[in-house]
Amino acid sequence: MKFEYPEDREFFANLLAGGVEERLEAEFSDYFDFRHPAIKRWEFDKFRKKLMPELVEKYGGQCQLRLHPDCSKEEVYQIDHIIPLASNELNKKLRHMGRTSTEKVPPQSFGSNNLKNLTLACKRCNAFKKHRMILPTST
Numbered sequence: 001m002k003f004e005y006p007e008d009r010e011f012f013a014n015l016l017a018g019g020v021e022e023r024l025e026a027e028f029s030d031y032f033d034f035r036h037p038a039i040k041r042w043e044f045d046k047f048r049k050k051l052m053p054e055l056v057e058k059y060g061g062q063c064q065l066r067l068h069p070d071c072s073k074e075e076v077y078q079i080d081h082i083i084p085l086a087s088n089e090l091n092k093k094l095r096h097m098g099r100t101s102t103e104k105v106p107p108q109s110f111g112s113n114n115l116k117n118l119t120l121a122c123k124r125c126n127a128f129k130k131h132r133m134i135l136p137t138s139t
């Protein structure tokens with residue numbers, strides 16, 4: 001996979017593959033798509049309606065994030081990208097970029113629309129997670 005920086009590869013190996021970069025390549029390449037986020041969002045918007053019932057069935061209507069004390073209290077579900085389509089988290093965390101008065105820290109393209117990278121989240125947990133990279137319990 002073509003990560004922009006070697007430390008990004010290391011970050012995702014730690015997050016997903018117990019720190020083993022070969023395992024990241026072998027088992028998690030479907031989670032990534034480095035094309036422009038706008039293309040990925042456009043593709044996602046086209047199939048999200050059809051996908052929702054599939055994910056509700058796959059996970060038995062259970063939120064997979066379980067982050068918030070009020071998880072699933074309101075039965076409103078959303079589709080969450082486990083690895084976000086775009087994120088500036090690594091630019092902030094690993095490269096210590098800060099926003100300036102005129103510019104935000106630039107995002108990088110990471111996550112894919114592959115079914116493996118999509119999970120069911122209740123509204124509450126999804127709002128709580130924001131754009132942080134937190135793995136669902138089933139990963």
Ligand SMILES: [Zn+2]
Nearest residue numbers: 063071122125
């Ligand atoms: Zn939840």
